[in-house]
Amino acid sequence: MSALRKMLNLPPKESQGGEGTSTVPADAAVSAPTPTPTPAGTGEGATLVRTPPVLGWAEEEESAGRSAMRKVGRVAIWLVIGLAAFTGVRTWIFPAKPQAPVQQTDPLAAARKNNVPEAEAQQVAARFARSYMNWNSQTPELRAGELEADLAQGLDPKMGWDGSGVQMVAQTIAGTVTQVGGKRARVLVDVRVSTVTGGGKNQRTVSTWRGLEVPVAQGYGRVVVTGEPAIVGMPTAAHYNAPDGPEADTQMSGQTRGTVKEFLSSWASGSQDQAAAPGADIHPLGGGMEFDALDSWVVDAGSGAKRTGTATVRWKLGGGQLQQTYRITLTKVSASSASRWQVEAVTSKTA
The missing domain is CATH 3.10.450.540 (Nuclear Transport Factor 2; Chain: A,)
Structure with missing residues (x-):
């Protein structure tokens, strides 16, 4: 504690009563008068009481380096105390706010909101493609009635057909749905069609696959076809290298x-x-x-x-x-x- 008291420019601590040691430096000049007995009472049998000597303090000159170190230490201590007080008061007035939880955002979520539901789009497109590619000049009204069920209102149910010929659909398979934004899409449908050629003994039925791309959109409450579909090409064969087979037993x-x-x-x-x-x-x-x-x-x-x-x-x-x-x-x-x-x-x- 003596070093800290010197840094704070405090006087040395006084010795406790009853202690046999003195805090006076050994080289301090002490002048004390010789004690003079003082009579304690009068008359015969009086005792003499000795008055304790009065000790004085001798000043010791402090070096310049030691004084500078003491001042620097004092300043450092007060700076620490001031900083602790400032930060404490600041947290009382402006308490730390809890960090907001990090929300995981999906960059594609906004785009998906404008998509057409794929399952419904495939169902509508496959049904429409069957009706669109199936016609008979003897019953043209049947085709128009089926197409109207999936067409947007106001579109012509003839859809480009001139009303002649016969074509039958055996199967439709809905495939890729291409989203184009704004709740619109195109659906690729594979259609198996059969046509009758020739007559009499030369009559025969020819079947083939056709690719049909159907435009659809999310309407009021359901998916509808928004325009004429287009016949497109079918995928061709792709090359594939089969891995080597296992050894035989x-x-x-x-x-x-x-x-x-x-x-x-x-x-x-x-x-x-x-x-x-x-x-x-x-x-x-x-x-x-x-x-x-x-x-x-x-x-x-x-x-x-x-x-x-x-x-x-x-x-x-x-x-x-x-x-x-x-x-x-x-x-x-x-x-x-x-x-x-x-x-x-x-x-x-x-x-």
């Missing part, structure tokens, strides 16, 4: 070929549960199919109680033959001391 393929052939025959006849492994979930093929031949069966190299292979099969249906490729999974079923391979799953092949 020739021995396993020969051992299980009979098992696979027996299952395929049972599958075609509707009794696949008898040839499949216990717990297998293989749905029946349905009537009108007959197993013709197992052209190839190759098991992938591997080990374990489950093995998978590729089967090339020929079916008889519709008066002809259809060759197909399957991925068939076998599992080893054990009973008592015997075990055998059975079919557990059948799927299409993915190249």
Whole structure:
């Protein structure tokens, strides 16, 4: 505490009563008169009382460096005290506001508000495309009535048709919805159409796919067609490099070929549960199919109680033959001391 008292220019602390030490520096000049006994009372038997000496303080000259350090320390202490007082008062008057939670914003949210609902747009466009591409000169009013159900009010239901000819629609498939903003969009619809050409013995029906792009918009309460659709081109074939197939296990393929052939025959006849492994979930093929031949069966190299292979099969249906490729999974079923391979799953092949 002596250093702090010097920095604050305070006098040294006085010694406590009863202490035997003095705070007077050793080199201080002390002048004290010789105590003179003072009689305490008169007469015979009076005692003499000694008056304690009076001690004086001698000033010690302080060096310039020490005085400067004391002043700097005093200023620093008062600065800290002032800063603490200022910040405390400021927080009382202007308390810190809690930080606002950061809201996650979706930059595409505003754009989506102006989109047409895709599911409804596809439904309306597919229905409209069926009516639009289906006509018969004998009953032109049927086509117009169906188109009016999905057209915006005020549009001509003939939609460019001259009223002649015959064309039939077998199927429509709604595809890509292109949003153009302002609650408007274009829907691509694939349409399977059939036309009759020739007459008499030369008459024949020709079927083909057409691409139709239908303009739609979000109206009052529902999606409507806003104008004439346009026939567009269909996608062409794209090139694809199939990955290399797995190595074959020739021995396993020969051992299980009979098992696979027996299952395929049972599958075609509707009794696949008898040839499949216990717990297998293989749905029946349905009537009108007959197993013709197992052209190839190759098991992938591997080990374990489950093995998978590729089967090339020929079916008889519709008066002809259809060759197909399957991925068939076998599992080893054990009973008592015997075990055998059975079919557990059948799927299409993915190249």
